[in-house]
Amino acid sequence: MKGHVRQRGDRFYAVIYEGLDPVTGKEIRRWHPAGTDRAAAERLAAKLAKVEEGRSDATRSLTFGAYLVRDWLPAKKRKLAGTSYAGYERNALRHIIPALGRIRLRRLTHNQINALYDRLLAPTADRPALAPKTVYEIHLVIRGALSDARRQGLVNRNVALEASSPLIDAAKRPEARSWTEEELRHFLRAATGHRYFPLLWLTAMTGMRRNEVLGLRWEDIDFKRQRLSLNRGLVAVGYEVQQSRGKTKNSRRPIDLDSTTLSVLEAWRGSQRAEAVATGVELDGWVFTDGDGQPIHPHAVTPAFERIARRAGVPVIRLHELRHTHGTLLIKAGVPVKVVSERLGHGHVAFTIATYQHVLPGMQADAARVYEQLARPTESDPEERRGKGRGKSA
DSSP states (O other), X not given: OOEEEEEETTEEEEEEEEEEOTTTOOEEEEEEEOTTOHHHHHHHHHHHHHHXXXXXXXXXXXXXXXXXXXXXXXXXXXXXXXXXXXXXXXXXXXXXXXXXXXXXXGGOOHHHHHHHHHHHHSOOSSSOOOOHHHHHHHHHHHHHHHHHHHHTTSOSSOGXXXXXXXXXXXXXXXXXXXXXXXXXXXXXXXXXXXXXXXXHHHHHHHXXXXXXXXXXXXXXXXXXXXXXXXXXXXXXXXXXXXXXXXXXXXXXXXXXXXXXXXXXHHXXXXXXXXXXXXXXXXXXXXXXXXXXXXXXXXXXXXXXXXXHHHHHTSOOOOTHHHHHXXXXXXXXXXXXXXXXHHHHTOSOHXXXXXXXXXXXXXXXXXXXXXXXXXXXXXXXXXXXXXXXXXXXXX
């Protein structure tokens, strides 16, 4: 790395070459004022060039793993929600760094990235194959990290863009399942008497996400106006419970409640208070609590839900699919899709339509039959009476 001296008028400048702009590809040269003495300018140019040379040597020796751990992951931690960052960190530490971490950042190739994907998608005697969706998420981490490295001028191109990631179609989630009305009733009857019954009832009646239900406080429920307001969620990062702001910008929303659900919540509040008095536990305002008055841990809900479903003799679906059941049954009952979308807190109505498109074909057939009834002539139709009269005269 060399610097040189340029003169403009009666003043000298130390000019230092700092590499290529990662966006334009043009050379970057910094001009540093050095006064009117050429010898002093030459000394400054030599000093700055030496500093820049040391910086470049550090960049050349930087490994992909060191870049992820030292620079990229800490930057992501400042921007992402806890659960999202935990997924980034898990994929980086478990899968990316063991395979690619020792490779110098500037020497990483798309073939090395492809080899990682191939290994992860192939089962071995020690571990099963990863799902295409998981490998695609790993690809997003690598691609995002290298994109940021390119913007910082650490690499000249993002080689992850040349890698063959798993197809997005193959990485999509399997189609969600839902219960019928009768299966839902069987489940709720089987849940009666369980500590989590009020929680599961509210989930079924509102379609709320697990983190939203667990994040409810009594102040969020307006019994007079018969609605609740979602303001936060509780999620498990590792095993530690943390508050979250919601999955989408529409996650914070009001949800109207029916009178039966309000009665269930009132009864639960009475039981919760009586239990606290009997055990000497202090309550902190959370709606759903364990025996110690603490918010119910997210990891405790799913196993209980599955046990109750087995006892009820209904298909064992995922807890999140209780939310899907809510949306499916509402749309089948003829509730407008926009209302369902608002109730579930979806970001866009188009997402709701895509999620519940399996319900729409049957509804279209119903719509055709309804319109047939609307268009069918009636006895009071004058045209129909004239038609009948012409038939008789003929």
